[in-house]
Amino acid sequence: MTRKNTDAAQTGSGPETMIGARTLEGLARTAHDSDSDEALVLRARDGEYSAFETLFHRHRALVYRFAYQMVQRRDDAEDITQEAFVRAYQNLARYRDEAKFTTWLLRIVTNLCTDRTRMHQRRTGLETREAAGGLTWMTVGDTDDPVQNLEQDQRRAALKAALNALPAHHRTAVVLRDIEEREYDEIAAIFGCSIGGAKLRVLRGRRALRDRIAPLLGEVQP
The missing domain is CATH 1.10.10.10 (Winged helix-like DNA-binding domain superfamily/Winged helix DNA-binding domain)
Known part of the structure; x- marks a missing residue:
């Protein structure tokens, strides 16, 4: 994580605060809507959180839909959606633009879905959805x-x-x-x-x- 990302986390302006304070449906569009994902990642790395907010707004439906198809529980899919973007923000420095941002993001979601499914199966077994x-x-x-x-x-x-x-x-x-x-x-x-x-x-x-x-x-x- 860059210094500015660390500062954002310390001052409460990171995704944990922003996503927790607003519903998934309530995030407003920003001025970066026409920018590419890669350009937004670069700006977010430099501490411009509105750029990351645009990424969240742009791809949250994809992440939620994929998570729901994987876990078949709406509450879990919402949790996974938020956690995926939190982890993406925390690990922006590790993103390499050889892969599309959505590919990298879905890899995070896949891992979270796998972990959540295993936890659910340990608790309840394979129940009817x-x-x-x-x-x-x-x-x-x-x-x-x-x-x-x-x-x-x-x-x-x-x-x-x-x-x-x-x-x-x-x-x-x-x-x-x-x-x-x-x-x-x-x-x-x-x-x-x-x-x-x-x-x-x-x-x-x-x-x-x-x-x-x-x-x-x-x-x-x-």
């Missing part, structure tokens, strides 16, 4: 037929249950590629592997998901 807020893929819209709607809801629930039961590395690969639609080079950067390795992780994740969802879908067939 809330039914609201389903996946944005492999779903169809509601119809006027209540029986068909029920079957669709059951399939959505089965898909979510299967995804949540996957090991963290498989779930992360599937969410990044098939939900967030990230390119393989970005997935590789997040995992710290080659592009071929990223493709293999996604393939294995899809196979694992298919193996888990097949018996669940069989249970909901009429």
Whole structure:
């Protein structure tokens, strides 16, 4: 952390104060909206906190959406979103612009989601997740037929249950590629592997998901 970042933390102007004092929806846009992420990082490193606030405003929806798809609990996703930006701010000096800022940020989020999932599983095991807020893929819209709607809801629930039961590395690969639609080079950067390795992780994740969802879908067939 730079001297100015340290000073900001000591005077209570860092992300812990700013994010804690305002809701995720309440942060205002700043004058840096047209700047690139890399330019904003440089300004934030120099102690210009409004630049980091712009990064938060720009990417908070991405971080929350990804965190929620990973942990399937809104409160946890909000906590992870805040913690991810706190850690990003604290570690700006470690960011290297060889990777996109969002790639670096999602790597932080991935680690936080993995830790939170392990903690939750130790406490409660693999429990059934809330039914609201389903996946944005492999779903169809509601119809006027209540029986068909029920079957669709059951399939959505089965898909979510299967995804949540996957090991963290498989779930992360599937969410990044098939939900967030990230390119393989970005997935590789997040995992710290080659592009071929990223493709293999996604393939294995899809196979694992298919193996888990097949018996669940069989249970909901009429």
